[in-house]
Amino acid sequence: MSTRIAGLGWVTPLGSNMEDVWQKLRAGEEAEASSLGEGPGEKQAWAFRVAPDFIAEAARHPRLRRSSAISRFAVVAGLAALRDAGLELDAAAAARTALVFAISNGGVIYTKRFFHEIVKLGAQAASPLLFPETVFNAPASHLAAILGITGASYTLVGDGAVGVLALQMAEDLMANPELDRCLVVGAEEVDWLLCDAYRRWRLLRAQPPIEPFAQPAHGTVLSEGAGAVVLGRTGAVALERIHPGGNFSRQRELVRHLDEIGRELAAKGPTDVLLASANGTFVDAAEKSMAARHFPEATIYTAKPSLGESVAAGGIWQVICAAQALRRRELPPLLGVPSDFGLTSRKSDWTRAVVTVCGMNQQVAALSLRV
Amino acid sequence: MPDSLKTQSPTQFARVAVVAAGMVSPLGRGLSETLASLRTARDCVSRVTRFSVERCRCTTAGQVADSWLEDALPNDRKSRRLHRVSRMVIQALRELREQAPEFRPELTVVGTTSGGMSFGERYYRALQGPNARARKIPEWIANYPPQKPMVDALEACGLESPCQVIANACASGTNAIGVAFECIRSGRYERILTGGYDALAELVFVGFDSLQASTPDKCRPFDGARSGLVLGEGAALLALENLATAEARGAEILGEVVGYGLSTDNHHLTQPHPSGIGPRQAMERALASAQLEARAVDYINAHGTATPFNDAAEGRAIAELFHRVPVSSTKGMMGHSLGAAGAIEAVITLLALRHGFLPANINFRAPDPELALDIVANAPRATAPRVALSNSFGFGGTNASIALAARA
Numbered sequence: 001m002s003t004r005i006a007g008l009g010w011v012t013p014l015g016s017n018m019e020d021v022w023q024k025l026r027a028g029e030e031a032e033a034s035s036l037g038e039g040p041g042e043k044q045a046w047a048f049r050v051a052p053d054f055i056a057e058a059a060r061h062p063r064l065r066r067s068s069a070i071s072r073f074a075v076v077a078g079l080a081a082l083r084d085a086g087l088e089l090d091a092a093a094a095a096r097t098a099l100v101f102a103i104s105n106g107g108v109i110y111t112k113r114f115f116h117e118i119v120k121l122g123a124q125a126a127s128p129l130l131f132p133e134t135v136f137n138a139p140a141s142h143l144a145a146i147l148g149i150t151g152a153s154y155t156l157v158g159d160g161a162v163g164v165l166a167l168q169m170a171e172d173l174m175a176n177p178e179l180d181r182c183l184v185v186g187a188e189e190v191d192w193l194l195c196d197a198y199r200r201w202r203l204l205r206a207q208p209p210i211e212p213f214a215q216p217a218h219g220t221v222l223s224e225g226a227g228a229v230v231l232g233r234t235g236a237v238a239l240e241r242i243h244p245g246g247n248f249s250r251q252r253e254l255v256r257h258l259d260e261i262g263r264e265l266a267a268k269g270p271t272d273v274l275l276a277s278a279n280g281t282f283v284d285a286a287e288k289s290m291a292a293r294h295f296p297e298a299t300i301y302t303a304k305p306s307l308g309e310s311v312a313a314g315g316i317w318q319v320i321c322a323a324q325a326l327r328r329r330e331l332p333p334l335l336g337v338p339s340d341f342g343l344t345s346r347k348s349d350w351t352r353a354v355v356t357v358c359g360m361n362q363q364v365a366a367l368s369l370r371v
Numbered sequence: 372m373p374d375s376l377k378t379q380s381p382t383q384f385a386r387v388a389v390v391a392a393g394m395v396s397p398l399g400r401g402l403s404e405t406l407a408s409l410r411t412a413r414d415c416v417s418r419v420t421r422f423s424v425e426r427c428r429c430t431t432a433g434q435v436a437d438s439w440l441e442d443a444l445p446n447d448r449k450s451r452r453l454h455r456v457s458r459m460v461i462q463a464l465r466e467l468r469e470q471a472p473e474f475r476p477e478l479t480v481v482g483t484t485s486g487g488m489s490f491g492e493r494y495y496r497a498l499q500g501p502n503a504r505a506r507k508i509p510e511w512i513a514n515y516p517p518q519k520p521m522v523d524a525l526e527a528c529g530l531e532s533p534c535q536v537i538a539n540a541c542a543s544g545t546n547a548i549g550v551a552f553e554c555i556r557s558g559r560y561e562r563i564l565t566g567g568y569d570a571l572a573e574l575v576f577v578g579f580d581s582l583q584a585s586t587p588d589k590c591r592p593f594d595g596a597r598s599g600l601v602l603g604e605g606a607a608l609l610a611l612e613n614l615a616t617a618e619a620r621g622a623e624i625l626g627e628v629v630g631y632g633l634s635t636d637n638h639h640l641t642q643p644h645p646s647g648i649g650p651r652q653a654m655e656r657a658l659a660s661a662q663l664e665a666r667a668v669d670y671i672n673a674h675g676t677a678t679p680f681n682d683a684a685e686g687r688a689i690a691e692l693f694h695r696v697p698v699s700s701t702k703g704m705m706g707h708s709l710g711a712a713g714a715i716e717a718v719i720t721l722l723a724l725r726h727g728f729l730p731a732n733i734n735f736r737a738p739d740p741e742l743a744l745d746i747v748a749n750a751p752r753a754t755a756p757r758v759a760l761s762n763s764f765g766f767g768g769t770n771a772s773i774a775l776a777a778r779a
Contacts, residue, residue, distance in 0.1 A: 120499070127581060145768075158536055197494070
């Protein structure tokens, strides 16, 4: 029995309503970057933030009273995906639901606050209220509690590829006939500390725009939010194939992995849409080369100029955009690409999409969707 | 095992063999040293040396000596940059590969809670001090992510495999083994590398101290006067393979993973439901997955952190489900290694099944009158266990239990 996409939800810097955000992307809107203030790293950090209004629903849940932003994003996106799937989980349905959570940087805001007190004041000042929220699986725990999930709940950590790896785990879990569905959520929050780290790693641009596929690469801009996908037994879009990819420590290994991924996924049939992870960094050139070689007919899209680079959430956003493209047979305009960028077509009777996720810390994976 | 102890006739599921294992922990480097420490019930907990613990209630932990990791890698520039937890994983993978050089995993599923956390700490401290432009900062950032140690180890050993890294707090290692087991049992995979790793980090150490979960005393699992855990560190990896395939190629079988159960206890982020329902469900589901009666279980390697709440919940669940099954927590000897604990304890349990003894629950003085348990107190017990459970429970209410069986 094939695994299908039954519901989608997201919290993004452009909003948290699936249709509203999609229309904004179609209109070519870009989220507005805001300054995160200056850390001791002396450079000002800019990122795409989620407005409090977009997650107002989180205030209804007492469990989130002390939680970090990342948990709120995750809960709002997860609940939206379940609503999109037409599901309200009672105890029996929750028992047949698994949760797989993808995360990269995790609860960086509370982690920084917790450690800051240790550094400045000493171990005796460490807060027992903050520490539990620093744990990678705290957001998944809050979401599971709110949904009443008492069975499988896994948090996966990784780089930008972790969203697809989480979908791979979810698909494996769905081999268990006792499960009806799996909710896959990717979430991140931003902080100046994160921006400082990515800047020192030479992956960050001081301010927008993100210019995908530009040569030389100018760097990316971080963002925050969450994406959620309900995998089930029914739904218009099928998860055709997940390619778990591999690990790379050099650019040439990334190129080799992408070539293998491209060859394998292209062999399964014509690809109409390619959702790339291009974000203005070193991954863009490798993806462009793979696209030209294996998916020359595909329309290429990345939402990162509009939504920013949100790592674990970003990978799920890509899958959401691919599913939306197949559901709606339309894609928003690709922003910020060089004028000579020739990898787009205007065919619209789309039936198949490929998503590639190239992380910035050694992991790469991909998947294909089909209607 | 006798059919009378099975709840159902065998199904079409594939059986899952452990064909190799490797580990490094405070108990020693490798399976042989670990076995020797277990046989002598060695207390491997000592005063923390990696960072200052002057202002902490708890000052001890189980620690892996750096000298054990020195030959994990060549002394080149790239290797010197790696976090010591990467070296632990490499050490464990090297040992595993010596037993099964032909083992090529299709997938790697491992658990951790904090990976190279101490590099993140160094980076933050540098930002707060006069070293905000420290030359090593990009190295620390690049080697800090939690998936990095496993990726480093695969690369160091010339293996290619996609990695799923589970961060389910203290249950991560057992969850990883359980997921790997189910993937092979379902027939979707033939060979999976699994396990867990974590290194001591100041942030985590102080975090447990702030919760008063760690103890200034000895770690005394299930003792009536237990007062908390001590942390530990290490790495353990297991090579899981479809039993039929492994037998066909003549592989040595260390044991079998026969069941896996998990539950999510939504009671509290850091505390189990006092009724023990979370641990109980995980163990019940592991038994159901293994198609075994509770009386088939000869030994339980308990999570047994020695915190009053955790041991009470787990002890209650064990007492309700099993009739005087021997129980021990090995954390008194080596500390609680968080994301690595489940994997290290799975290997310890395999060693117990293979070598016919039950590891000791050290530092035990007097039983908890609330818990009717058969604790393997202070010294290993000679016996021939056939089936054992290994439990891990973590923050976020994650509970996991795996069932392991001796090779008949």
